[in-house]
Amino acid sequence: MSKPGANGLAAPAKAAGAPGWPIRTKSGPAQLPLRIAPRRFWLWAIGLSAMSAIVVIGGPFNAYVDFPQFWFAGKLVGTPDLLDPARQGAWELAHGFKPWEFLYPPGTAWLYLPLRALPLGIAFWVNAAVIGLIGVAAGFVGARAFDLDRRVAVVAVLAWTPALAAAAAGQNAPLAMLLALIAIDALRRDRRIVAGLAVGAMLYKPTLALPMFALLLLRRQWTSLFVAMAVAVGWYVLGVAGSAGDWMWPKDWLSVTAPFFAADTSQNVNKTVALPGLLMGHGVAPVVAYGAAVAVALAALRRVLRSPIAEAGAAICVIGIVVSPHSLQYEAVMMLPLLLWAAGGTGSGLAEPWRTRLLVAAFLLAQLYVPTPFLGVSVFAMMTFAATAIWITGWHRQEAAPLVPAEAAAGAS
Numbered sequence: 001m002s003k004p005g006a007n008g009l010a011a012p013a014k015a016a017g018a019p020g021w022p023i024r025t026k027s028g029p030a031q032l033p034l035r036i037a038p039r040r041f042w043l044w045a046i047g048l049s050a051m052s053a054i055v056v057i058g059g060p061f062n063a064y065v066d067f068p069q070f071w072f073a074g075k076l077v078g079t080p081d082l083l084d085p086a087r088q089g090a091w092e093l094a095h096g097f098k099p100w101e102f103l104y105p106p107g108t109a110w111l112y113l114p115l116r117a118l119p120l121g122i123a124f125w126v127n128a129a130v131i132g133l134i135g136v137a138a139g140f141v142g143a144r145a146f147d148l149d150r151r152v153a154v155v156a157v158l159a160w161t162p163a164l165a166a167a168a169a170g171q172n173a174p175l176a177m178l179l180a181l182i183a184i185d186a187l188r189r190d191r192r193i194v195a196g197l198a199v200g201a202m203l204y205k206p207t208l209a210l211p212m213f214a215l216l217l218l219r220r221q222w223t224s225l226f227v228a229m230a231v232a233v234g235w236y237v238l239g240v241a242g243s244a245g246d247w248m249w250p251k252d253w254l255s256v257t258a259p260f261f262a263a264d265t266s267q268n269v270n271k272t273v274a275l276p277g278l279l280m281g282h283g284v285a286p287v288v289a290y291g292a293a294v295a296v297a298l299a300a301l302r303r304v305l306r307s308p309i310a311e312a313g314a315a316i317c318v319i320g321i322v323v324s325p326h327s328l329q330y331e332a333v334m335m336l337p338l339l340l341w342a343a344g345g346t347g348s349g350l351a352e353p354w355r356t357r358l359l360v361a362a363f364l365l366a367q368l369y370v371p372t373p374f375l376g377v378s379v380f381a382m383m384t385f386a387a388t389a390i391w392i393t394g395w396h397r398q399e400a401a402p403l404v405p406a407e408a409a410a411g412a413s
Helices: 038-057 067-076 085-094 106-115 120-146 150-159 161-168 173-188 192-204 206-218 222-242 249-267 275-281 286-306 309-323 329-342 354-368 379-393 405-412
Strands: 348-350 397-399
Touching: 038 150, 038 161, 038 354, 067 085, 067 106, 067 120, 106 120, 106 192, 106 222, 120 150, 120 161, 120 173, 120 309, 120 329, 150 161, 150 329, 150 354, 161 173, 161 329, 161 354, 173 192, 173 206, 173 222, 173 309, 173 329, 192 206, 192 222, 206 222, 206 286, 206 309, 222 249, 249 275, 275 286, 275 309, 286 309, 286 379, 309 329, 309 379, 329 348, 329 354, 329 379, 348 354, 354 379
Parallel strands: none
Antiparallel strands: 348 397
């Protein structure tokens, strides 16, 4: 049998490969996937989760950040005001709020219908609680998708500041992360209809859904792709209903959102994690900025095509926000699938000692969510770019079959 190591973890048998490799059991890994003693791991994990949760408290003191636009959408869904900026702005001014356009497809506004009867403050906290629960659910699904201990995966979500910071901003990116993890897990287990439903549901926010559509296309997951397209038709119909019968709503919606991307990129360049947005925000010509994004996508293509499907799905979530025309630092929540993959439960990931070094550094740096915009460039931009480069190049990549108890005993005998 394996003997305890100096760090407090059970030292795996030599056949397992790098030290710290988790021993698999029927209920999941029996040890932490990092070179950290369990007591220290849980102390830091709970502390970082608490620090991430503190960010949520600041939302009400910052005019509820972006949440009013979703609250308004719940009130205006099903009326012509939802897609008309002038009428929407007049409605908001009449109720004492700063005009702000709802930038999601009109069908998405139906998700906020239950909040329409609540005062803004109560609606904010209800939304924050729902987003928090979605994060916990994502931890459970992520544990299944990447063969990790459930407690480790859940605490990884809660300690990753963008997950709870999205709730503080009234945003919903953790929902996209949960749906992406459901799709990744379903693809790994060949549950194609479930994968298609999850990817299609991500169209509530198209910029986060399109990378997963690309994955289905590139990996020739035709059943999943057709199901996702069927869900897209459903979103279109919901959009018609949400805009009071406007069958041409995609045209009206694009006319509102297209100019917004350029203006918001310039205004929030210190918060962007999108390569084109960061470059254009610092004066680089759009053709060069988008050319750089295309180069990243092409560089990742070979690995996306050849990697295990769960790994490719995790990576494309990060690549998607890097090459996106618009993504801000709360959308760095989409890094979580790749962070869970890096822990190595599925038999590939980062090799030690860099696995522990990089994952610990990432979670510590994530605590800079609030102050990092004052530096001019978000630390999450640097982390997403680095994660993309590490995955594409295969730097310190580990490939080994997860060890089961019988193999551990054989290796120790």
